[in-house]
Amino acid sequence: xxxxxxxxxxxxxxxxxxxxxxxxxLMTVMxxxxxxxxxxxxxxxxxxxMGGDIWIVQENTRGPFAELSRIPQNLTHRALSxxxxxxxxxxxxxxxxxxxxxxxxxxxxxxxxxxxxxxxWIPLLxxxxxxxxxxxxxxxxxxxxxxxxxxxxxxxxxxxxxxxxSMISSGGDGIGFFTVSDAMxxxxxxxxxxxxxxxxxxxxxxERSDVGLxxxxxxxxxxxASSYLxxxxxxxxxxxxxxxxxxxxxxxxxxxIEGWEDVSVYTSEQERELLLKGSVEKVRKQIGLFRVLLTxxxxxxxxLILYTLTLDKLHSIALLKLIGASNWITLKLILQQALxxxxxxxGIAYFLGQKIFPLFPRRVILSTEDLIQLAMIVFVISIxxxxxxxxKALQVKPNEALN
Amino acid sequence: xxxxxxxxxxGLKKVYGSGxxxxxxxERASMRVARGEIVALLGPSGxxxxxxxxxxxxxxxxxxxxxxxxxELVLNGSKPMVDLKNFRKKHxxxxxxxxNLIPFLSARENVQIALEINGYSVQDxxxxxxxxxxxxxxxxRADNLPSMxxxxxxxxxxxxxxxxxxxxxxxxxxxxxxxDSHLGRQVMELFRDIAHxxxxxxxxxxxxxxxxxxxDAIYEMEDGTIEFRQT
Numbered sequence: 292x293x294x295x296x297x298x299x300x301x302x303x304x305x306x307x308x309x310x311x312x313x314x315x316x317l318m319t320v321m322x323x324x325x326x327x328x329x330x331x332x333x334x335x336x337x338x339x340x341m342g343g344d345i346w347i348v349q350e351n352t353r354g355p356f357a358e359l360s361r362i363p364q365n366l367t368h369r370a371l372s373x374x375x376x377x378x379x380x381x382x383x384x385x386x387x388x389x390x391x392x393x394x395x396x397x398x399x400x401x402x403x404x405x406x407x408x409x410x411x412w413i414p415l416l417x418x419x420x421x422x423x424x425x426x427x428x429x430x431x432x433x434x435x436x437x438x439x440x441x442x443x444x445x446x447x448x449x450x451x452x453x454x455x456x457s458m459i460s461s462g463g464d465g466i467g468f469f470t471v472s473d474a475m476x477x478x479x480x481x482x483x484x485x486x487x488x489x490x491x492x493x494x495x496x497x498e499r500s501d502v503g504l505x506x507x508x509x510x511x512x513x514x515x516a517s518s519y520l521x522x523x524x525x526x527x528x529x530x531x532x533x534x535x536x537x538x539x540x541x542x543x544x545x546x547x548i549e550g551w552e553d554v555s556v557y558t559s560e561q562e563r564e565l566l567l568k569g570s571v572e573k574v575r576k577q578i579g580l581f582r583v584l585l586t587x588x589x590x591x592x593x594x595l596i597l598y599t600l601t602l603d604k605l606h607s608i609a610l611l612k613l614i615g616a617s618n619w620i621t622l623k624l625i626l627q628q629a630l631x632x633x634x635x636x637x638g639i640a641y642f643l644g645q646k647i648f649p650l651f652p653r654r655v656i657l658s659t660e661d662l663i664q665l666a667m668i669v670f671v672i673s674i675x676x677x678x679x680x681x682x683k684a685l686q687v688k689p690n691e692a693l694n
Numbered sequence: 695x696x697x698x699x700x701x702x703x704x705g706l707k708k709v710y711g712s713g714x715x716x717x718x719x720x721e722r723a724s725m726r727v728a729r730g731e732i733v734a735l736l737g738p739s740g741x742x743x744x745x746x747x748x749x750x751x752x753x754x755x756x757x758x759x760x761x762x763x764x765x766e767l768v769l770n771g772s773k774p775m776v777d778l779k780n781f782r783k784k785h786x787x788x789x790x791x792x793x794n795l796i797p798f799l800s801a802r803e804n805v806q807i808a809l810e811i812n813g814y815s816v817q818d819x820x821x822x823x824x825x826x827x828x829x830x831x832x833x834x835r836a837d838n839l840p841s842m843x844x845x846x847x848x849x850x851x852x853x854x855x856x857x858x859x860x861x862x863x864x865x866x867x868x869x870x871x872x873x874d875s876h877l878g879r880q881v882m883e884l885f886r887d888i889a890h891x892x893x894x895x896x897x898x899x900x901x902x903x904x905x906x907x908x909x910d911a912i913y914e915m916e917d918g919t920i921e922f923r924q925t
Binding site: 620 | 748754816
């Protein structure tokens with residue numbers, strides 16, 4: 292006869308409520324690891340999805356994800372000249388916060404190097420890839436945009452031609468994919484007045500300089516658009532991503548690029564590590580500590596619940612001992628109840644988590660590895676938390692049944 | 695062993711504490727209960743009845759004296775001559791003032807658990823529990839929880855449990871205290887029938903003077919000593 296099950300059936304309401312309480316506590320522990328996984332997944336999403344072998348960034352920076360990086364766009368041509376490099380793509384990433392239809396629109400703008408890269412690595416829910424160099428975008432569904440919707444960013448309007456999901460930046464913002472040129476337009480967009488003032492200032496500087504006096508045509512040129520000025524630097528991108536041929540030796544390619552004094556170079560794995568050890572490291576530690584704290588709290592609460600449940604049964608335990616029950620029978624009763632409570636709590640935590648976590652603003656990813664780990668933790672704390680109740684039960688003497 | 699008395703307690707003494715705090719709860723207490731005999735143990739509160747009962751029930755060993763059950767010496771003073779827990783499980787049944795049933799087990803399960811603890815298989819335990827409940831007129835309430843039974847019915851279940859392992863001895867501590875006089879008498883008669891039909895030695899501690907005619911012998915306890923009163 293299983294006394295644990297009999298007792299639970301007899302006090303089913305109390306057991307269910309207790310299990311729900313434990314379950315919600317465990318759901319929080321489960322959620323903590325899910326949030327951590329979500330942050331890691333979001334942070335490394337672009338690095339993993341874009342499929343580059345080498346990332347070239349600004350000299351002495353850990354960009355473009357861990358910190359700001361600026362390199363000339365024409366670096367792609369230089370990179371293509373390195374033996375073994377088959378594809379060189381510009382990459383732009385920055386975050387904007389604008390208004391769209393009266394609502395706040397916070398978005399990470401990612402520029403893909405169209406037409407080399409039309410975003411075919413982006414998992415589409417609906418719509419299509421980018422088909423032209425301007426005025427199209429693919430939007431993550433968390434941005435709240437709809438397929439075919441037009442949004443105005445700066446002086447231009449962009450049509451949502453594709454919808455994707457789970458494309459979130461390390462900051463937790465939904466990603467909008469544009470071509471590199473559009474992404475740069477959005478980033479460097481200046482109001483007309485600012486452009487006019489800059490051109491006037493530029494003309495004034497030329498007029499004051501010897502060059503302006505010797506070559507008056509330069510004064511006229513200085514008030515033209517930037518693209519007409521041959522002396523200005525080419526547009527800046529965040530990084531350049533290289534794809535190597537299967538036969539290429541990645542170390543050799545990196546050695547060559549490291550010889551250039553204006554850039555730093557990382558493998559995708561190094562880029563991933565930089566990101567995780569940089570912006571995500573503190574979050575990881577913080578969540579990890581919270582998780583440990585919540586696990587300890589769960590164990591304490593479970594121990595108190597099991598202790599209380601044992602106190603309620605002391606007379607029955609004394610009676611069982613009086614009629615000859617061994618300590619093992621009472622120990623089994625408490626231990627089984629602890630394990631059933633732990634298992635029920637875990638099941639409720641998983642069920643509630645599946646329903647509640649998708650409503651969270653950031654992704655909560657329940658990995659199999661984490662779920663198994665938590666199941667083992669729950670198993671261990673169920674056993675540990677039953678010790679207090681078992682200790683109390685072992686103190687009970689058979690003659691207490693006579694009182 | 696069949697010819698031996700169910701219980702033979704000789705010169706039991708129980709002392710609590712020591713030095714200035716020493717209290718003698720029982721002294722020179724002796725009793726002999728034959729198989730199939732039912733005896734009453736009367737006495738005022740604090741006279742040592744419960745101390746005697748827990749001593750012969752092998753729960754609280756005496757300081758000195760001997761206890762034989764079924765002719766086997768089980769306690770020589772406080773020194774156990776057998777594994778007391780195991781011996782108690784097999785040879786002694788208890789019935790209390792309150793039925794003391796396990797609240798989360800049905801009437802049948804309350805009897806069945808005593809059998810399972812004693813090594814019976816689940817099916818055998820179940821069958822024997824139903825037999826016992828049937829014998830005590832409780833078969834139709836076998837699946838009821840204790841909370842659904844009257845005081846008298848609960849006491850019958852408790853008696854069934856005490857009988858489960860066919861004990862040589864049943865020790866009952868004021869089993870009718872919580873019952874009205876009619877039910878109380880019924881329970882006392884039940885004990886008598888059990889003693890006579892099963893050959894069990896039964897000691898009933900009671901204050902109830904109205905049902906003394908059911909007993910084969912009456913002992914009285916006062917200030918820790920037992921005196922034989924009448925047959």
